[in-house]
Amino acid sequence: MSLLRPLSKLPDINAASVLLVENEEHFQQKLADVMVNEKSVMVKVRLAKSLPLPAKNEQNRPRIDLVVFIINLMSDLSLQSAEASLKHLGQGYFLGKVCFMVTNARNAALPAERMVAVRKLASGLRCPLLYAEDQTPDGVTNAAERLLVILRVAAGCVPMTTALFLSNLTRCIVPTEEEEQQNLDFDA
């Protein structure tokens, strides 16, 4: 069974594990180095280029609490590979355990259509969309911190909050035409 399922294994106490999926395999390493330094929770980071994950590691792999798709907006291939990987994720993950992280969003050469496509993807799946800056160490640290917030909730380390509840607050929303029109009328 090649689908990745969220609840097929037992959790560890005060531990959280995250899977970073990125086609270019560039930003994930930097993020991982920062994230493992977290002290309040023991963070395990797994890196992958795409899904499905190889079957031979199935036994050693811990339960994955959060899957993060890192998309580089300057390359079309990145988005296509992320979309192809989504098919190998079990449905349980889409209740708040999937997150999209996007780099190079401020680049002037970026075609707007790609950004629209990514936002539609994230909002269609009810997932949060984070923007990250991968060139400076500060940017990497910021991105890691934001991911850790979501990760702690997804791993169950924050009392009174579940991943589904958090995703309702943080998910990406692309308003439809009617909603936009209503907003405009309200303004006028």
Added chain:
Amino acid sequence: MDPHTSVARSPFSSVVQKRRSKSYRQSYRSYVGTMSHLGYTPGFTKRRLTTCRLAPKRCSTAEINPEQRALLVREWQLSYVTPLYRFQHGHLKTYSRQLAAFLVSERQKGVAAEVGLESTLKVTFTLVAGMAQTEEEADTVFIKIHSKTPLARPDDPQKVLWSGWLTCVGGDPDYLRTVPEDFVCLPLFCSGGTEGLTALVKAWFQRTFDCCFGRLEINSVNLQWLAALWTDCHARTSIKQLKLVWSVPAEPPMEVIYAMHAQDASELWRSVRKPGLREEEDDGSVGLEEVACFFKGLKSHFYRHFRVELSAGRLTQVSTALGSAKHGGRIKISNSSYMITTLTLLTECALLKMPI
């Protein structure tokens, strides 16, 4: 960096509905509804989706006047211009004199004034008729800088040092109507000549008409649009070949030149365009999905033969017999029949890139 203790504090993405104030001149970007690059849409945007259906690729009729022919001659560098304040098409002669005087004075700055054989500059502003698509659009203005030696006889051919033109072709009529009275909107500026002269001309325009210039790059999606529109024209005017240049970020960086026969490209395009669509049913509009599908076919064909994934790279140049366009903002239009379509697309790029 304070640690996030409360989970509910950070909505990372876009529910932000800004109701505080509404600017009177909505930016073109907000009007058409493209996402700003920072990723969230301000509350009062999105009248329509991003241009997913670019207008017809109808060819214009073949009569062009000699002024339009001058636009076909060379490769132009593109910039966008914000609307010009109090630019009057009736005062072109005055403007030519003023610009000539400005250029001469800039040249002489810091240099001892010499009298005698130094060549002077002559500037001409001309109107290029027949380019504006609607009444709201301003006419195209063509600017030429000649060098003129005082000893030359009047009928000697004058050397053109620099030429450029300001135009607005097929701009969005709703947006053009919101431009205030005193302003003339000519968002696309094409320049050909030395960098120094281009900078001087821009400086004069900025000083006289209170406008801003900026670099206009053609991003990869617009290059794909151009490739598709030109291929579409192959049925009527042969494009000889479709050449695409990609830059792939391999080690060392690789440049891929992918050239194909016009006939093959045209067949692929026709198979993508709603297969089974006959000539009579064709309403002339081209959708973004068709362009994406066309390119997906091209890239997968390349991958099958060479195992190089072109999606990982960037499209930097498109050229056909109808013209060529480069990512850095250089464009050359070689054929007059489809000039209007190309310019419409470029005007739209300029309008979208303008900061106001």
